[in-house]
Amino acid sequence: MAVATITTQPFDTLPSLKRKPLPAGLPREWYETHNRRLKAMRLAIALLDSGVYHPANASNRRIRSTAARIGIHPPSDTTCHMVRTLIR
Known part of the structure; x- marks a missing residue:
């Protein structure tokens, strides 16, 4: 079973993933929720890569x-x- 390693390469330097500007004019809560979801996704991917496959094993x-x-x-x-x- 292959195990993936956690990369610390910045998002901006990945070849196929370029950041797009967020839409303007939305309420501040939308931006906060959006950024929170992105952070949660990055952390979930890192935990899965490190072998944490069950929520009970992911303590704060x-x-x-x-x-x-x-x-x-x-x-x-x-x-x-x-x-x-x-x-x-």
């Missing part, structure tokens, strides 16, 4: 240590909950 401490390892700010409790939801 483990999620936050993964965030530190991949170089993003520590997530809130709400974001940690979203990560566990995505792992299901």
Whole structure:
């Protein structure tokens, strides 16, 4: 069974993934939720790559240590909950 490694390559330098500007004029809550979802997705992918396949194994401490390892700010409790939801 092959195990993927966690990459720390910045999003902007990936060849096929270029950032697009977000649409203007939306409420601030939309942008906050959007960014929270992106962060949760990055963390869920990193946890799955490291072998955490069940939400019960993804404690807040483990999620936050993964965030530190991949170089993003520590997530809130709400974001940690979203990560566990995505792992299901």
